Amino acid sequence: MTRAHRDIRQSSKLLNVRYDVRGPILEEAQRLEAAGQRIMRLNIGNPAPFGFEAPNEILKDMIANLPLAQGYSDSKGITSARRAVSQYYETEGIMDIRSDDIFIGNGVSEMISMVLQALLDDGDEVLIPSPDYPLWTGATTLAGGRAIHYRCVEEEGWAPDLEHIESRISERTKAIVIINPNNPTGAVYSRETLENIFEVARKNGLVVLSDEIYEKILYDDAEHIHAASVADDVLVLTFSGLSKAYRVAGYRAGWVAVSGAKHRAADFLEGLTLLANMRMCSNVPAQHVIQTALGGYQSINDLILPGGRLVEQRNLATKLLRNIPGVSVQEAHGALYLFPRLDPEMYPIEDDETFVIDLLRQQQILVSHGGAFNYPDTDHFRMVTLPPVRELSEGIERIAAFLDDYRYRHA
Numbered sequence: 001m002t003r004a005h006r007d008i009r010q011s012s013k014l015l016n017v018r019y020d021v022r023g024p025i026l027e028e029a030q031r032l033e034a035a036g037q038r039i040m041r042l043n044i045g046n047p048a049p050f051g052f053e054a055p056n057e058i059l060k061d062m063i064a065n066l067p068l069a070q071g072y073s074d075s076k077g078i079t080s081a082r083r084a085v086s087q088y089y090e091t092e093g094i095m096d097i098r099s100d101d102i103f104i105g106n107g108v109s110e111m112i113s114m115v116l117q118a119l120l121d122d123g124d125e126v127l128i129p130s131p132d133y134p135l136w137t138g139a140t141t142l143a144g145g146r147a148i149h150y151r152c153v154e155e156e157g158w159a160p161d162l163e164h165i166e167s168r169i170s171e172r173t174k175a176i177v178i179i180n181p182n183n184p185t186g187a188v189y190s191r192e193t194l195e196n197i198f199e200v201a202r203k204n205g206l207v208v209l210s211d212e213i214y215e216k217i218l219y220d221d222a223e224h225i226h227a228a229s230v231a232d233d234v235l236v237l238t239f240s241g242l243s244k245a246y247r248v249a250g251y252r253a254g255w256v257a258v259s260g261a262k263h264r265a266a267d268f269l270e271g272l273t274l275l276a277n278m279r280m281c282s283n284v285p286a287q288h289v290i291q292t293a294l295g296g297y298q299s300i301n302d303l304i305l306p307g308g309r310l311v312e313q314r315n316l317a318t319k320l321l322r323n324i325p326g327v328s329v330q331e332a333h334g335a336l337y338l339f340p341r342l343d344p345e346m347y348p349i350e351d352d353e354t355f356v357i358d359l360l361r362q363q364q365i366l367v368s369h370g371g372a373f374n375y376p377d378t379d380h381f382r383m384v385t386l387p388p389v390r391e392l393s394e395g396i397e398r399i400a401a402f403l404d405d406y407r408y409r410h411a
Contacts, residue, residue, distance in 0.1 A: 017138045028357055029366045040395050042383040043366045045183070045244065045336045050386040052247040055299045058289045062251075065288035073284045075276040077104025077255070084291035085255050089238075094228045094259060097238075101258040103272065104290070106282045108213050108239045108254040113139045114279075115237055115256060118271040119207065120145040120174060126209075127168055127176040129160060131339065131373035131380070133183045133211065148173070149374055154341065157330055158187035162196050169200075175207040176200070178227055181214040184339045184373050184382040186314075186332020188222040191230070198231045207265075208236045213254070214335040216245035216300045219311050222333035228259040236260040242286075244336065245300045246293045253286035253293075310336070313385045313392055320396040324403055336386055339370070342379045347403065348410055352378040362405075363398040 029039050041049070076082065082102040089097040105111040112135055120126070122144035128136050130149035137147040148168050151161040165176070178197060180189045201208050210227035218224055228236045241254025258269065303310040314331075317338055321329045326346035329338050342349065349355045352369035355378070360366050370380030387395060 013142060013144075017141045023372070025353065025356055025360065025366065025368070029360055032360070032364070037364055039360070039364050039366050040387070040391065040398075041366045042387070042395055043368045045384050045386070046249055047244065047247045047336075047386060048249065051388065052303075052386070054246060054248045055293075057292055057296070058242075058246060058248060061289045061292040062285055066285055069284040069288060071284070073281045073287060075279070075281050076100075076273070077102060077282065078284070078287045081287040081290040082255075084294045085257060088294045089226070089228065089257060089259075092226055092229065094226060096232060096262075097228065097257045097259045101262070102255055103258075103276055104253070104255050104282050104287055105241075106252040106254070107243060107249075108211065108241050108256075109135055110252075110279075110282070111239055111254055111256040112136065112209075112211075113142070114272060114275045115209065116140055116143040116145065118268060118275055119143075123172055124174040125170060125172045126174060127165060127206075128374070129177065129179055129182070131184050131370060131375040131382075132177070133179055134373055136177050136179075136211070137374050145174070146172070147374070150176075152182075152185065152187070154185075154330060157333075158182060158185035158339075159189070159193055160197065162200065165197070165200055169204050169206075173204060173206060175209050177209045177211065179211045180227070181212075181217065181222075181224065181334025183214065183335050184337045184368075185330065186335045186337055186339070187330075188218060188224060188333040191225050194225055194227060194230045198227075198234055201234050202231070206234075208234055208260075210236060210238045212238055212240045214244055215240060216298065217304060217310065217336065218334045219304060219314060220333065224334065228257065232260050234260050235262065235265050242290065242293050245298075248286070248289070248293075251286040251289070252283050253290055255290075309388075310385070313387070313389060314338075316389055317383070317385045317392055317396060320393065320400075324396075324400045326407070327403070332385070336384050337382050338385060339373075339380055339382050342381075342403070344377075344379050346407055347379070349378045352381065356381060358406075359399065359402050363402045365395055365398050365402075367399075 082099040085102045086099045120143045125146045126140045140147045151164040152158045215224045238257045243249040326343035329340040356369045368382045
């Protein structure tokens, strides 16, 4: 083949990058929809399609500020937005996060990628929970780093295994990721758990990267503890935003807040600022509603208190899944997901991606396989608990029918 006619191939940097939450399974769902089938999408934590609408105040402020949002903003974000984030953390008892410590981004996803690009040299390692939110693993790999997964223990409510964390540390370990409340398991970490992780970070000079996008979505008596409140002698980068609690995922309004040992991170922060400058700024209209969202009445409380839609859907989904023979699931104390386990003796699954594709084709239910979250076994899947009770009941009934047939065929 001549040079003029050679194939155009993807960059080798993508060789080991995976994001299976939106991979071949989603492509199959789109193919089935194009053929006229109606798919129940239980795979992505996107509140809007399930009737969760943004508070009116946010919509009104977005519209009112559009004439003021036509040009670039400061690359770190508009002053009112960064001040609102800083003041929010002050009300949470974290006093060393100032406006200049805030970087506003196009959702948490962009900030994760920027931070890892600024932090990692080729071959540096990042400790990431298993199961994880796969963007952390993919972005680490794309930045030239190595994702080193530490085990979370299902029988202990998906708490991190501290001994396993320590066993995974090497000379190249640069940072440890905490996802709290956790996606995909719904775990909410205790102060003791966080303090133990910080002790490991302190002893090994690690940066703590704390993904807290679900911090306001808590059930029962669960308490969310900001990682930044646990210690001030470790560099902490806290990631959060509006997409979930305020039901504006499409606005792409997120941030990272820097706290703790900032005096040891001047060079890194200079690099992060450089990357912020290179992308000019984040979505300016959405920045104008951050102050509105963080102040005043928090409408998410109506959804998570007893009788609220989110908690009732979580309760129903947990109950119905546990009623299926061979299915167990830890109760989610936060976030929007369940991560059920299928008894391997009853459901001998060799390839969990094939398993969920079969479920999709037979029952038109779209879930995510456990392997998409860098979980090593083939006996888990993740589903969202966002559909209304009636739809959720129908969806789990179809999952139960598929599993009943699967048991019969593999007996």
